[in-house]
Amino acid sequence: MxxxxxxxxxxxxxxxxxxxxxxxxxxxxxxxxxxxxxxxxxxxxxxxxxxxxxxxxxxxxxxxxxxxxxxxxxxxxxxxxxxxxxxxxxxxxxxxxxxxxxxxxxxxxxxxxxxxxxxxxxxxxxxxxxxxxxxxxxxxxxxxxxxxxxxxxxxxxxxxxxxxxxxxxxxxxxxxxGIYQARYVGGVVAGMKLQQLIDEGKVEDKNKTADGKIKIGYVGAYPYAEVVSGYTAFFLGLQSIVPDVAMQVQYTNSWFNITAENEAAKALIADGCIIVSQHADSTGAPAACQEALDAGTTVYCVGYNVDMLAVAPTAALTSPTNxxxxxxxxxxxxxxxxxxxxxxxxxxxxxxxxTLTPLGESCAPGTQEKVDETIAAIKDGSLHVFDTSKFTVGGKTVTTAFATDTDGDFVPDADEAVFDGYYHESYFQSAPSFQLRIDGITELN
The missing domain is CATH 3.40.50.2300 (Response regulator)
Structure with a gap:
């Protein structure tokens, strides 16, 4: 870039x-x-x-x-x-x-x-x-x-x-x-809630793919590294709690469009997504989740940047924030x-x-303790968000991936980022560079 x-x-x-x-x-x-x-x-x-x-x-x-x-x-x-x-x-x-x-x-x-x-x-x-x-x-x-x-x-x-x-x-x-770290922890919060829903028998057939994976959704702004890095971190955090999930990403092609974000979230909910997160800047997606929850549809959300509890008091779980x-x-x-x-x-x-914004009232019991445990592991280096043993691309373990684009085509072509068993995000430059499309995540548009 x-x-x-x-x-x-x-x-x-x-x-x-x-x-x-x-x-x-x-x-x-x-x-x-x-x-x-x-x-x-x-x-x-x-x-x-x-x-x-x-x-x-x-x-x-x-x-x-x-x-x-x-x-x-x-x-x-x-x-x-x-x-x-x-x-x-x-x-x-x-x-x-x-x-x-x-x-x-x-x-x-x-x-x-x-x-x-x-x-x-x-x-x-x-x-x-x-x-x-x-x-x-x-x-x-x-x-x-x-x-x-x-x-x-x-x-x-x-x-x-x-x-x-x-x-x-x-x-x-x-x-x-390093917002990708907080997105991972936000995924852990979502995973704790999803596990609670599983335990309570609230995950229905409509919330599952044909091969039985539970559907989660993500409203993204653009298919840029910043967004890909964030949604992948969120997915991996959630998957650390509930492994059998599949995530759909719906792009709005705008950083801030409350109508488009609201409609994207509604489409994901209509398709059966039971958790929805976002990398977009408005309250559109949380508002859609709250509306659906109030109408009897089981769905919860993780926001971004700001506390979403004012617009989604029972649907919002937390928001990763800078x-x-x-x-x-x-x-x-x-x-x-x-x-x-x-x-x-x-x-x-x-x-x-x-950090994360305060946990909402709908968070599962034990969530704060799990959040503290996860943050401590990130801090002491025992947990790396993009640990290559935790995901695959095309069914294969990732052993090489570049971090830096040197010719302006938006494709990294220099600086090997995979070493010591994980992708080193924001290591060679401050901006996110992770652009791998890992298995389990589908971009809808």
């Missing part, structure tokens, strides 16, 4: 047609809305990092120390009404509060599409004195890079991007969390101190950079 600027621009212009926001308005504010409080408290203590991506941990001078006078530009694909962007807003607010940075020192740019508007927004942030500029959508990346090339004394971070390593600019960075303040506090502190920071940053449970 890379390289030559001309190619990147062409690709991004295509993606802009299906931009991952429900609107394309441009809005600047110096005060972010105050989102509702959520409780993302961890239940286990942080442990030593065990499976980190390659990072430069040397703090070298990168500019003048500015202290709490730091000015931060934030270019967002959506606004506080869209779960993914909301989580970034919350993360930035928490980080600046912890560091004593005034809210007035943040320039917010809302609903910026994945086109030249992003470059213009980045440049405007620089013109207003920002020492660091953040963009939060993959499609922003090439435009953020253009600004970084033009302003070498300003730090730019393309969140969820994947070209910083190849471009090699000292002031251009990518960052992502704790973005961990990265933002790290990056802002570096700029405040005039130090460099990682070109590629990715942390998961080892840094408490991912």
């Amino acid at each position: 890379k390289k030559i600027i001309a190619l990147l621009l062409a690709v991004v212009m295509v993606f802009a047609l299906v931009a991952c926001a429900s609107t394309a308005k441009t809005e600047e504010k110096t005060d972010a809305p105050a989102p509702a409080e959520t409780n993302n408290e961890q239940t286990t203590e942080p442990a030593e990092e065990t499976d980190a991506p390659a990072e430069d941990e040397t703090a070298e001078p990168a500019g003048d120390a500015v202290g709490t006078d730091i000015k931060i530009g934030v270019v967002l694909i959506g606004d506080e009404n869209e779960g993914y962007t909301y989580s970034h807003i919350k993360g930035i607010q928490e980080a600046t509060k912890a560091l004593g940075i005034s809210e007035s020192n943040i320039i917010w740019k809302y609903s910026i599409p994945e086109d030249e508007s992003c470059y213009d927004a980045c440049v405007d942030c620089v013109d207003q004195g920002c020492q660091i500029v953040i963009t939060n959508s993959y499609g922003h990346q090439s435009f953020c890079l253009l600004a970084a090339e033009e302003y070498p004394d300003v730090q730019f971070v393309a969140m969820t991007g994947d070209t910083a390593r190849a471009n090699g600019l000292d002031n251009f960075h990518n960052a992502f969390t 704790v973005w303040e961990v990265f933002y506090e790290y990056a802002f502190r570096a700029v405040m101190n005039g130090e460099s920071f990682d070109q590629n940053w990715c942390q998961g449970y080892e840094a408490d950079a991912v």
Whole structure:
């Protein structure tokens, strides 16, 4: 997913047609809305990092120390009404509060599409004195890079991007969390519920495939590595509790489309899926599950980014979520101190950079204990999400898979990611790279 600027621009212009926001308005504010409080408290203590991506941990001078006078530009694909962007807003607010940075020192740019508007927004942030500029959508990346090339004394971070390593600019960075870990744990939560339903005799014939596997569903945005990595992690987590399952993935071809997500979930439920999860940014899928449950259909859901209990109080089990303040506090502190920071940053449970939202009332007994046990195993390195002994592709064990795309065709062709018995996700770059279509999962469209 890379390289030559001309190619990147062409690709991004295509993606802009299906931009991952429900609107394309441009809005600047110096005060972010105050989102509702959520409780993302961890239940286990942080442990030593065990499976980190390659990072430069040397703090070298990168500019003048500015202290709490730091000015931060934030270019967002959506606004506080869209779960993914909301989580970034919350993360930035928490980080600046912890560091004593005034809210007035943040320039917010809302609903910026994945086109030249992003470059213009980045440049405007620089013109207003920002020492660091953040963009939060993959499609922003090439435009953020253009600004970084033009302003070498300003730090730019393309969140969820994947070209910083190849471009090699000292002031251009990518960052992502190890959200695949939390998705695996979310799958464990779903598996515990499914086992309870099996024990209670609530799994019917309509909930099974012709060969007897229990149907689960997944509403995905796009067939990109980020989504494939996430749904595979969720499936493997669920399968660790209930092995005989089959998952159907329905794409919406949008990051945020509440109607499409709702309809996709309804289609999966109609086909007999008894658990539905998502990698899409609205409440559409959980709302569909709650409606079906209220009407007498047995179905439960695992969301993403935000607590879904407000819209699905008895259907929602939990949501994997990014704790973005961990990265933002790290990056802002570096700029405040005039130090460099990682070109590629990715942390998961080892840094408490991912978590689950509070468990819903419908979760099976013993779920919290199983969650704690699973997180502890991820932290101490005894559990690897993409353990190649736990899945097959075409009936065969995976022994080789590349992680890095070097020619811009969206197919990894470099950096062997399978070693020590598992696929090393986010090891060579911060963005997810897992694109294997494993047995047991079917993409419907």
